[in-house]
Amino acid sequence: MPFPFFGDEKSTVARLLATLPQTGRVEWIGQRPVRREPLVSVQEAELKTDSHMLGDHARPKSGGKRQLTLIQHESMAAVASFLGLDAPIEPGRLRRNLAVSGLNLLALKNRQVRIGEHVILDITGECHPCSRMEEELGPGGYNAMRGHGGLTAHIAQGGIIRVGDVVRVVDTSPAGDN
Template sequence: MNTQQRLFSRYISELRPGTLQWIGLRPAHKTDMRLTDHVNALKGLGLEGDHRCSKTPGSARQVTLISTEYIQQIAHFSGIPNIKPATLRRNLVVSGINLNAMRYQQFTIGDALFEATALCHPCARIERALGRGAVAAMLGHGGLCCKILISGTIKIGDAVIPVMPHNL
């Protein structure tokens, strides 16, 4: 466990569970997202039906997630009200949990176990979708990249539950 993992894991037990609010799949690169109310999370691959699932098995970026709270911050900083989750091209939208505190930590959604691996930074294409200044508005609010450690079905309304590390 690295220093940051150790630091963040000290507080994992203090996080309240969140809720999965939205699921979006990207069938192919640069195509419209397909919304669904449930999906299979596949260990080491990604979400069934998402193009990342077949790209690089074992990648630390199998799934991307963002919070409704971050979307509200992006809307505030960009001056664009009512940003739709599909515009931001993240797979999962959660609410009620501090994503920054989830970095390097494991959590469950439904039957699946995830591990947050890194911040999910915005790409320049977001400026085409939201306009000039969108990247600046998203900095620090782009969400997290995750990998799937245990396969399972996830569905809208499932709790997002932090998992205490065993080696504390």
């Protein structure tokens, strides 16, 4: 019998990349009602399919890859540490729409996730920091955020999301039951 990860089977790396049984949790939701103004923390928000989050000033074009932004909640403490701060950075200061805990967001790149019961996001790429991080976090803010900027997403299926909602990978394999 051949080794199970060679030949016609998936390679070990491909198998490992496809294995993500953990679930995450929405810890924070933020909206930008006006460009360049502080984000407003909300307990729930409505996402419009292939569009945007209601109440957020951004109106990306249909089919856009950056309709929503996510950041790793655990990154708040890391960024604060890089800046020599004692307490984690508040999520709104980092200008992302969702802070998610318990799930390595980078592992979600090019995958679909379900938030709560109905919302499905296509995770489209990395959300690199911009020069606004220097304004918001002070000198070194841009570099403190490098590698911790989060991800961008396309809203494949809209609906209501709430703080506390579970975030899970959508199984797209033929045997998947999601």
